[in-house]
Amino acid sequence: MAASKHDPTEIWKAFDAAVNMSPAALEQWLETEESKRVGWKGPDGKGEGESVGHRSGRRIVEIRRKRKAELTDEDYVHMRKVVGFVRRHLAQRPANEVTSRWRYSLMNWGHDPLKR
Numbered sequence: 001m002a003a004s005k006h007d008p009t010e011i012w013k014a015f016d017a018a019v020n021m022s023p024a025a026l027e028q029w030l031e032t033e034e035s036k037r038v039g040w041k042g043p044d045g046k047g048e049g050e051s052v053g054h055r056s057g058r059r060i061v062e063i064r065r066k067r068k069a070e071l072t073d074e075d076y077v078h079m080r081k082v083v084g085f086v087r088r089h090l091a092q093r094p095a096n097e098v099t100s101r102w103r104y105s106l107m108n109w110g111h112d113p114l115k116r
Contacts, residue, residue, distance in 0.1 A: 008076055012068065015079040018086040019110035023064040029107050030057045038104040053108035056082065060110040086111045 021029065029035050039051025060082060063075050086109055094102050097113060106113055 006076075008071070011076050011079050011083070012071075014083045015063075018083045019060060019064065020115050021107065021110050021112055023061045026057055026061050026064075026107075026110050030054060030061075034104050035108055038101045039108055051108065053085075053105055056085075057108045057110060064110075082109055085109050 035054060035057070036051075039053035041049070041051050056078070059078055063071065063079065066075070086106065089102065089106050089109075090111075090113065092102065093113070094100050097103055103113055
């Protein structure tokens with residue numbers, strides 16, 4: 001029988017597999033101009049100045065620095081969101097992976113598709 005999509009253990013495993021960047025590497029990436037240029041910033045393209053993915057990256061760093069016992073229900077909700085984003089976007093692989101907005105966006109969500 002398949003595990004529930006709300007099972008914290010299964011969510012943690014999927015999140016751990018999807019997020020392949022360390023908190024330090026993700027923080028460093030989030031400071032780059034490439035990171036800040038990509039992602040959805042609202043219907044007008046401006047949003048609050050920070051893309052959804054960039055904001056998610058900061059949240060991922062916080063989650064990664066917690067012990068499992070410290071994770072909240074809200075953390076697990078975000079972790080599921082991250083897993084869904086990474087899975088959907090990995091299915092849309094472009095011809096140029098190295099310097100693509102696709103890769104940069106995934107990296108904002110904690111996943112570097114070039115990291116093996």
